[in-house]
Amino acid sequence: MLDRRDLAILDLLQRDAEMPVYRIAEAVSLSASACSRRIAELKRLGYIRRTVAVLDREKLGLGLTVFVIVRAQHSADWLERFRTVLADTPEVLECHRLTGQADYILKLAVRDIANYDTVYKALIARLAIQDVSAHISMEVIKDALAVPLR
Known part of the structure; x- marks a missing residue:
């Protein structure tokens, strides 16, 4: 059990x-x-x-964030291929399986729309996807990495 x-x-x-x-x-x-010893x-x-290290994506030319909603073809084989494709796609920073109408949401870091289009075409070439929709982030309001420990 963690103490204070x-x-x-x-x-x-x-x-x-x-x-x-020593500061900690x-x-x-x-x-x-x-x-x-406690840290260890x-x-x-x-x-x-x-x-x-948390890198500055903007400075690295990857300033466009695209959220991609995926509706899947459901099968165990498809899920394994999906995991493999995502592992092979460095632009995909996160993937979450969802409840509701959509199955997955992906967070991508890309250079521009053309770069997103390339990633999109690579995904659909390797996977049978029922539906894909993209949402481009216009502004980051909050980007926290720290989890609440209260």
Whole structure:
């Protein structure tokens, strides 16, 4: 069970994974070595899945975000192909299986509409899809990575 210090450590790390251990330790009233051991244990237990750098997609020329709604052909074989195609498509950042009328929503990072069209054509060439609709993000209102730990 996580205690208040563990939650505080996780909160600090999810906001800045490069924060030095001694600073985290000061913030949670622990010694640096005790804090380091707690962080190692949080990793071992899977609370910290991985540490990554969050890149500026705009600066990298991938500033267009497209949400793609997919209605699927339902079969176990189709689902396996779908998973493989998504794994092979780096522009797909996220995929969620949904309840309701749509089956999946994909979040894509692309250069422009032409780049999206290329990705779209590659998807439909490899998969039998009942329906696809795209929604282009006009503005990012909130883009949080930190999960609520209250």
